[in-house]
Amino acid sequence: MKEKESDLTEKLKSALRKGIPGGDELARLALHDYLGVHRNDPEWIKGQFSDLVEKVQSELYKKYLTYESPAGAEAFREVFLPMTGKHGTAEDLIQIIGDGFHDLDRLFLSLTQSRRQRAGAAFEYVIREMFQTLKYPFTPQAVINGKPDFVLPSIEYYQRNAMDCIIFTVKRTLRERWRQIVTEGTRGLGFYLATIDKSVSANALEEMKASRIHMVVSGQLKCDVHAYAKADNVLSFEEFFAHQLDPAMKRWKKRGVVPV
Numbered sequence: 001m002k003e004k005e006s007d008l009t010e011k012l013k014s015a016l017r018k019g020i021p022g023g024d025e026l027a028r029l030a031l032h033d034y035l036g037v038h039r040n041d042p043e044w045i046k047g048q049f050s051d052l053v054e055k056v057q058s059e060l061y062k063k064y065l066t067y068e069s070p071a072g073a074e075a076f077r078e079v080f081l082p083m084t085g086k087h088g089t090a091e092d093l094i095q096i097i098g099d100g101f102h103d104l105d106r107l108f109l110s111l112t113q114s115r116r117q118r119a120g121a122a123f124e125y126v127i128r129e130m131f132q133t134l135k136y137p138f139t140p141q142a143v144i145n146g147k148p149d150f151v152l153p154s155i156e157y158y159q160r161n162a163m164d165c166i167i168f169t170v171k172r173t174l175r176e177r178w179r180q181i182v183t184e185g186t187r188g189l190g191f192y193l194a195t196i197d198k199s200v201s202a203n204a205l206e207e208m209k210a211s212r213i214h215m216v217v218s219g220q221l222k223c224d225v226h227a228y229a230k231a232d233n234v235l236s237f238e239e240f241f242a243h244q245l246d247p248a249m250k251r252w253k254k255r256g257v258v259p260v
Helices: 007-019 023-038 042-047 049-084 090-099 101-133 155-164 177-183 202-210 219-224 226-230 237-254
Strands: 150-152 166-170 190-194 213-217 234-236
Touching: 007 049, 007 101, 023 042, 023 049, 023 101, 042 049, 042 101, 042 237, 049 090, 049 101, 049 219, 049 237, 090 101, 101 150, 101 166, 155 237, 166 237, 190 237, 202 213, 202 226, 213 219, 213 237, 219 226, 219 234, 234 237
Parallel strands: 166 190, 190 213, 213 234
Antiparallel strands: 150 166
């Protein structure tokens, strides 16, 4: 059973949240920095997509850390100083912090979990923003026997002709969670799972292949991980665009599913 957080932990977390932007905002700032003058250059973005995904993730974490320390200092000041009273001493403050040691332990555990959650949400945000920049049509978080991150070109077309649609889901790390993808659009043309996970085994990749799941990673990651380089169902982002999504876009335009 999950232990209920104390009032002190809740106060510290609430104070911290005031000073740290949300994951989407941090991702937006990081993405803006890297796109720069190429923001309106779709071909450049597609050609650099792998590099952008990796660099934006790294930059986002750096930006998060620049906010976390000052926000933590301000949270401690806001919560602990009033507890010392008007005439409190440094010794009183140390005693109060010591008494709240276990609350601080829970706070730091929560911060670690929050970093992971923000990183996962930011990864999905970056993919979504770049899909939009590249003018790829999609419905986000559609409910279709599950809730994949993207149904391309739309949930409406999926309901008409599911076999001609692409189901695209983003998971920063996988473990066994890739198995749920099979239930997130069992009638789709194919399932594409974007990740930056370096540890998917060759056996897991074979199981994915049997379930018609392609894993989409950065070009560098595909080269660096031996199992990825050998697997037929591991694509770089650039290969996904060139061989899967762009041909589908031509077909959807020809059928009048998306605007020409």
